Amino acid sequence: MKVTISDVARLAGVSTATVSHTINETRYVSDETREKVYAAIKQLGYTPDASARSFRTGKKRTVGFIVPDISNRFFGTMIESVENYLSTKGYHLIIANTKENMDREETNLRLLTAGLVDGLLVASTMDDPERFRSLIPTGFPLVLVDRTFDDNSFSSVSVSNFQPIYRAVCRLYQRGKRRIGIIGGLPRLSSTKERISAYRHAIVDCGLPDDEELIVYGDSMERSARACLDALLARSCDALVVCQGLMASETLIYLNQKGLTLKRDIELVAFVDFDSNINPLFSDKMDCIIQPVEDLGLSAGEQILRRIEDPEAPIFEKILTSAYRPAAEA
Amino acid sequence: MKVTISDVARLAGVSTATVSHTINETRYVSDETREKVYAAIKQLGYTPDASARSFRTGKKRTVGFIVPDISNRFFGTMIESVENYLSTKGYHLIIANTKENMDREETNLRLLTAGLVDGLLVASTMDDPERFRSLIPTGFPLVLVDRTFDDNSFSSVSVSNFQPIYRAVCRLYQRGKRRIGIIGGLPRLSSTKERISAYRHAIVDCGLPDDEELIVYGDSMERSARACLDALLARSCDALVVCQGLMASETLIYLNQKGLTLKRDIELVAFVDFDSNINPLFSDKMDCIIQPVEDLGLSAGEQILRRIEDPEAPIFEKILTSAYRPAAEA
DNA sequence: GTGAAAGCGCTAACAC
DNA sequence: GTGTTAGCGCTTTCAC
Numbered sequence: 001m002k003v004t005i006s007d008v009a010r011l012a013g014v015s016t017a018t019v020s021h022t023i024n025e026t027r028y029v030s031d032e033t034r035e036k037v038y039a040a041i042k043q044l045g046y047t048p049d050a051s052a053r054s055f056r057t058g059k060k061r062t063v064g065f066i067v068p069d070i071s072n073r074f075f076g077t078m079i080e081s082v083e084n085y086l087s088t089k090g091y092h093l094i095i096a097n098t099k100e101n102m103d104r105e106e107t108n109l110r111l112l113t114a115g116l117v118d119g120l121l122v123a124s125t126m127d128d129p130e131r132f133r134s135l136i137p138t139g140f141p142l143v144l145v146d147r148t149f150d151d152n153s154f155s156s157v158s159v160s161n162f163q164p165i166y167r168a169v170c171r172l173y174q175r176g177k178r179r180i181g182i183i184g185g186l187p188r189l190s191s192t193k194e195r196i197s198a199y200r201h202a203i204v205d206c207g208l209p210d211d212e213e214l215i216v217y218g219d220s221m222e223r224s225a226r227a228c229l230d231a232l233l234a235r236s237c238d239a240l241v242v243c244q245g246l247m248a249s250e251t252l253i254y255l256n257q258k259g260l261t262l263k264r265d266i267e268l269v270a271f272v273d274f275d276s277n278i279n280p281l282f283s284d285k286m287d288c289i290i291q292p293v294e295d296l297g298l299s300a301g302e303q304i305l306r307r308i309e310d311p312e313a314p315i316f317e318k319i320l321t322s323a324y325r326p327a328a329e330a
Numbered sequence: 331m332k333v334t335i336s337d338v339a340r341l342a343g344v345s346t347a348t349v350s351h352t353i354n355e356t357r358y359v360s361d362e363t364r365e366k367v368y369a370a371i372k373q374l375g376y377t378p379d380a381s382a383r384s385f386r387t388g389k390k391r392t393v394g395f396i397v398p399d400i401s402n403r404f405f406g407t408m409i410e411s412v413e414n415y416l417s418t419k420g421y422h423l424i425i426a427n428t429k430e431n432m433d434r435e436e437t438n439l440r441l442l443t444a445g446l447v448d449g450l451l452v453a454s455t456m457d458d459p460e461r462f463r464s465l466i467p468t469g470f471p472l473v474l475v476d477r478t479f480d481d482n483s484f485s486s487v488s489v490s491n492f493q494p495i496y497r498a499v500c501r502l503y504q505r506g507k508r509r510i511g512i513i514g515g516l517p518r519l520s521s522t523k524e525r526i527s528a529y530r531h532a533i534v535d536c537g538l539p540d541d542e543e544l545i546v547y548g549d550s551m552e553r554s555a556r557a558c559l560d561a562l563l564a565r566s567c568d569a570l571v572v573c574q575g576l577m578a579s580e581t582l583i584y585l586n587q588k589g590l591t592l593k594r595d596i597e598l599v600a601f602v603d604f605d606s607n608i609n610p611l612f613s614d615k616m617d618c619i620i621q622p623v624e625d626l627g628l629s630a631g632e633q634i635l636r637r638i639e640d641p642e643a644p645i646f647e648k649i650l651t652s653a654y655r656p657a658a659e660a
Numbered sequence: 661g662t663g664a665a666a667g668c669g670c671t672a673a674c675a676c
Numbered sequence: 677g678t679g680t681t682a683g684c685g686c687t688t689t690c691a692c
Contacts, residue, residue, distance in 0.1 A: 050445035052669035055385035076406035115380035382685035
């Protein structure tokens with residue numbers, strides 16, 4: 001049978017209030033009493049029931065994180081970083097995966113806001129702020145991560161998208177490239193929009209023709225880069241900007257399979273999700289945009305706990321900057 | 331203010347029992363009443379409180395998954411697969427990360443078994459079954475994943491480790507290799523032990539000297555492979571078996587940086603965590619052992635739900651087999 | 661076909 | 677310095 005706080009109280013010869021206060025250190029308890037209580041706890045093997053507790057207090061000490069793709073190392077690393085911070089503060093992390101599917105996101109938003117978690121971190125795949133907002137109970141602690149909405153109705157933590165892409169295009173131009181193609185992520189996402197916008201601005205500012213054909217979109221998941229690459233090569237690009245890490249990795253692989261060599265045959269600038277693995281092999285032959293994934297996760301964790309503690313806190317928008325690592329000079 | 335079941339009952343002019351039975355479809359309710367109830371629910375925007383529910387019923391519809399390294403794509407993909415299955419069954423997934431640290435695992439086991447989840451999936455980093463067992467309340471639904479303990483006191487889902495490694499060594503021997511080194515994961519893990527054991531058996535069966543120097547261990551995390559590789563190269567290996575995906579990726583990178591070419595300078599057989607990304611670039615020049623990560627996750631999900639439904643179910647040990655993909659013949 | 665009410669295990673206001 | 681007790685929101689037994 002389950003051991004409850006009353007069993008402990010009875011055995012220790014004190015009231016349940018005292019037991020509760022003892023384990024929670026929430027009011028003064030004499031040394032003698034404390035010892036009796038702990039002895040009883042030990043003897044009975046008592047563990048306070050977490051769901052009774054959270055039912056009573058209304059606090060679950062749990063936050064939810066809705067991500068578009070867990071198997072993507074960008075989010076995997078972010079999850080790790082969030083979990084790392086939260087566990088430090090005694091919080092747990094519930095993960096939900098949407099695979100970039102808006103309906104799955106909607107379902108998860110409904111489920112998680114119904115008393116399961118104290119707050120929510122969302123890397124949303126939605127494009128409609130109205131729809132999104134309608135799913136969130138007013139005052140529910142929520143922080144958008146990596147992807148934001150135009151109307152600033154939620155706090156957010158994201159990375160700057162404009163500057164690195166703008167810079168990338170300018171650098172390519174200066175190295176003599178005139179057919180610069182770009183592979184974006186899902187067109188509906190704020191991150192994609194900002195990156196494509198930066199690209200367009202840079203193209204215009206460099207005095208290059210604004211050629212819609214040079215802009216293609218993938219879905220940032222496995223095996224979506226190939227079609228994009230084929231399209232751009234068919235349009236005789238001499239340089240490529242790839243807006244997402246997994247697609248960048250795959251682009252490298254496909255270029256290699258096609259017998260194309262970086263720098264010699266084509267120039268590349270790419271977002272890399274994490275500064276390791278495949279990239280060192282090529283990083284001296286391409287410009288890399290390195291996102292601060294760990295910081296993103298850490299900030300997201302900090303922000304959501306802040307909002308949980310004070311749901312009335314003002315909307316907070318945090319934008320981290322990516323590192324730009326130019327290719328090694330020839 | 332929070333809308334409760336009593337508010338709904340009052341507005342609908344029925345009892346809370348009826349409201350409860352209506353939304354849970356747990357006893358007959360007349361059409362008329364049902365409509366009144368749903369009208370009231372809608373009007374008030376009522377959502378049943380999940381923690382009150384789980385407190386009352388004792389079911390959380392949540393399972394925990396303790397993993398050694400979330401940022402590792404092997405586990406990332408497994409998490410995705412588990413979450414995918416569980417969400418199908420109306421369950422949530424809580425993630426905890428140990429970074430291969432036994433104390434963190436202990437903490438997480440304590441926290442998660444204390445009424446937070448209905449059951450637990452664990453890829454344990456512990457080596458002491460006693461210690462592990464002492465942390466699990468008797469009868470608590472738990473399934474070991476990827477790593478098991480000698481004493482079969484828990485159900486488990488894992489991959490066969492012996493066969494692919496044995497085969498790898500034999501193939502290398504047949505290709506004329508005589509100094510075959512191996513890079514293992516953490517020595518305390520069952521997976522590592524089985525793999526190293528397979529290696530030893532194969533070495534002996536091939537009639538090669540049993541040279542302890544050719545066995546080195548990494549920790550299966552970022553940047554641990556380099557030291558292993560250096561050691562093995564210093565011992566003039568002509569072939570390498572790498573027992574884990576991340577270390578295999580890094581081995582490829584380091585070999586490349588050292589100017590060593592696969593097949594020509596050194597032969598390689600490696601576990602690859604997922605059949606994508608870096609590997610296609612090299613897969614024709616090395617034997618790959620491909621673990622069925624998705625199936626692992628799916629089976630883990632199935633098994634834990636089965637145990638949650640019937641905690642008395644007999645211990646179940648499921649062993650999946652990895653695919654062996656030989657290098658393309660020259 | 662529906663209602664009344666007990667009570668899950670805990671916390672915290674109030675009392676002494 | 678400690679005890680008594682109400683009650684969190686829900687499910688479910690028992691009764692009619």
